[in-house]
Amino acid sequence: MEAVVLGSGTSTGVPCLGIDYPAEFLADPRNHRTRPSLAVLGREATLLVDCTPDLRTQLLREGIRRVDAVVLTHSHADHMMGMDDLRPLCRVLGRPMPIYTHQRYLDDVRRVFPYAFRSFPEGIEVPRFDLAEMPDRLEVGDIQAERLDVLHGDWPVLALRIADFAYVTDVSAIPPPAWRRLQGLKTLILDAVRRRPHPNHFHLERALEVAAELRAQTTYLTHLCDEFDHGPTEARLPPGVRLAYDGLRIPL
Numbered sequence: 352m353e354a355v356v357l358g359s360g361t362s363t364g365v366p367c368l369g370i371d372y373p374a375e376f377l378a379d380p381r382n383h384r385t386r387p388s389l390a391v392l393g394r395e396a397t398l399l400v401d402c403t404p405d406l407r408t409q410l411l412r413e414g415i416r417r418v419d420a421v422v423l424t425h426s427h428a429d430h431m432m433g434m435d436d437l438r439p440l441c442r443v444l445g446r447p448m449p450i451y452t453h454q455r456y457l458d459d460v461r462r463v464f465p466y467a468f469r470s471f472p473e474g475i476e477v478p479r480f481d482l483a484e485m486p487d488r489l490e491v492g493d494i495q496a497e498r499l500d501v502l503h504g505d506w507p508v509l510a511l512r513i514a515d516f517a518y519v520t521d522v523s524a525i526p527p528p529a530w531r532r533l534q535g536l537k538t539l540i541l542d543a544v545r546r547r548p549h550p551n552h553f554h555l556e557r558a559l560e561v562a563a564e565l566r567a568q569t570t571y572l573t574h575l576c577d578e579f580d581h582g583p584t585e586a587r588l589p590p591g592v593r594l595a596y597d598g599l600r601i602p603l
C-alpha cells in the first residue's frame with residue numbers, strides 16, 4: 352500500500368497567478384505545487400482524500416484510473432471544487448461515488464453540486480454522489496482509515512490515520528483525542544502553510560513544534576505557499592522533517 356501526495360500546495364497553488372518568480376525557483380519541479388490532496392493506493396482499492404480544482408491533472412499525472420471512495424476533509428474551495436471531475440470515475444466504478452465528510456459539510460456538497468443528486472434523462476452523464484457522514488473507521492477494500500477530528504480556525508476538519516501513517520491538512524489546533532492518535536507514527540503529513548502565523552493554519556514554526564512533540568519518524572510538511580523554495584528550505588529543517596512535493600510516494 353502507498354500514499355501519493357497529489358498536491359502539496361496552498362489554496363492558490365504554486366506558482367501563484369499574477370506573480371513573477373526567479374528562474375531558479377521555477378527550475379525545481381518540487382516548487383510546482385497543485386492544490387492539497389492525497390491518494391491512498393491499496394491492493395484492492397484507491398481512497399482519494401479531497402477533490403481539488405487540479406484533480407483531473409493530478410490523477411492523470413499519477414496514472415490513477417479508478418477511485419473507490421472519497422474523503423472530503425472540509426468544504427473549502429481548494430478541497431472540494433474538483434468534485435465534478437469524479438464524473439468519469441463514477442462510470443468506472445459502476446455506481447455513485449461514495450463520499451464521506453464531516454456532518455457539517457454534507458449540505459455544502461448538496462448545495463454546490465445539486466446536479467449530482469438529481470435524475471437526468473438517459474444519455475446525460477453527471478457525477479453521482481453517495482454522500483454520507485465519515486464514520487469513525489472507514490474500510491475501503493483493504494484500506495482501513497481512522498477518522499481524526501482537528502480544527503482549522505473555527506472549521507472542523509477531518510484528518511486520517513491509516514496504520515502508522517497520518518494525514519493532517521488544514522489545521523490550526525489538534526484536540527486531545529486526535530493528538531493521542533497521532534502518537535507512534537512512522538509518517539505524518541502536516542500543514543505548514545507559510546512562515547508567518549496564520550489564524551487557520553499551522554505556520555512553519557508551529558508545525559515544527561508540533562512535529563517535535565508528536566515525534567513521527569518522518570514528518571512531511573504540506574499545504575505549502577510560495578515562500579518555500581524546496582531545496583534551500585528543506586536543507587534547514589530539523590532531522591526527520593521534510594517538505595512534501597507533488598508526486599511524493601510514501602510506502603505504508
Ligand SMILES: [Zn+2]
Pocket residue numbers: 425427503521
Ligand atoms: Zn481549508
